[in-house]
Amino acid sequence: MIALARKYRPKKFSDLIVQDHVAAALRGAVAQGRVAHGYLFAGPRGVGKTTAARILAMALNCEQRSAAGEPCGVCDSCSRIWAGSANLDVVELDAASNRGVDDARDLRERAMYAASTESRSKVYIVDEAHMLTREAWNALLKILEEPPPRVVFVFATTEPQKIANTAAPILSRLQRFDFRRIGPHAIIARLKEVAKAEQLQVEDDALHLIAKSANGGMRDALSLLDQVLSFSEGGAPVTAERVREVLGLVPDELYGEMLRAIVERDPGAIFPLIERLLEAGADLGEFVNGAAETLRALLLVGVGGQPEGLTEGLTAVIREYAPQLPPADIVRLLTILGESEERLSRSANQRLLVELLLLRWAMLDRTVELSEVIDALAKGAVPPARPPVPPVPPVSSVSSVSSVNPSGQKLEPTLENVRSVWPQIVAEARAKTPMLGSLLAEAEVVGVDGRIVTVTPGNAGHSEGLERQRDTIAQAIGRFISEAPRVKIASTETPRGGPAPERMTEERAGAERLKSLRAKDPTLSAAVDALDLELLE
């Protein structure tokens, strides 16, 4: 069986999908006899650069070329060039393996022999041209300065910038064409044509998966289809499941399970999830990439966009979870991913790092939008409370007061003492409610008078939150200080006669707005207290 990638390789300029701009320009040049001596074909791998170079060689030498400049694709010359069989007039070189100065000299000597007959053109196709040495380029530059008649050089590269760095002068001698990445839609459409021509039954989702794995390369897509077919029984339809098995892809439902664990804050689900992944033979790096793509698609939906190239299964997963994960949360999840990614690529213990990543996701404090709370209240329901945060171990053995432990000896109620244990108080409070922890971390203890501990909020917007939780704060302090204290939250009001009030900051404006909402709606106020919400607008 001929490989599909080979069998369906284009034979005409018009067969080059997506690269219409290149096809039109080359066809026109051939038709008008204005073909240049040197071309640079730049673009990602598998998008048709070498194929276009071969079609150019076919067109230049075709015995039955059309007036528009297309090769016939079937004459003896076309067939031989297309098949890459021994041919005096087309020389294909791979710079990745022929990059020394000897080859450059060899190239120059061979280029001196022009085409085999007067009517023919000689085409040199140099693949991976960015791998050529400076010496090789210098030799080529001399040829291109005085090119022999009917000799054409085509340099194909995935990294044109490297050529600009090592051989800038050569670029001015070359006509450059940039090949585009082939999008999933174009790949799927082409795969469908091939499947039809081959009388193959292939599920749409299977095509989506192949197109995604091919990452913009048409040749890769056809090779992947071949690979899946070689593992399938003759005549059996190609299913998405089969493609996943053969290519080691992650089943869509595992991304659904991942999102469920995040939305429901269920860190316990992470270890079994990774176990299932590994059992399914999936690659963890592949999984992390897929997770990133899934989150990106969710984010896109969250901001009103429409993700493309997803399987039906994943589309369903995204539809289910998009309403439950606000964009702000997704951005935070992606930020955590970004922090882990570099370590992931370098680590020998990928599994542990992926588990840690997912645990961090599943334990992330979520933001709740004020509008959601109000909506829920309007419907007469309080939004579901978040499951409890797994306790953070209290900070110990860090400061000079590490010998003081809550069950041990307590300190005298002095300003100095309260300040010395403040970091521990903050850590304890944070373990109970992260929100209170943050409020206290920014607050300052400004006075201890007998049993009264006075605390100044980090900013005016914090006073209310602290005021509401005075008892909790007092309890936390009481674990370190001998006299059961009372807490007073200092006013941050500007004293009369002092400097003019600051302009209202956005944060403060938000707090003010919330305050007035609370005043109007006691139920909202109660819900906010109960849920300890981090309010966003």
Ligand SMILES: [Zn+2]
């Ligand atoms: Zn022909």
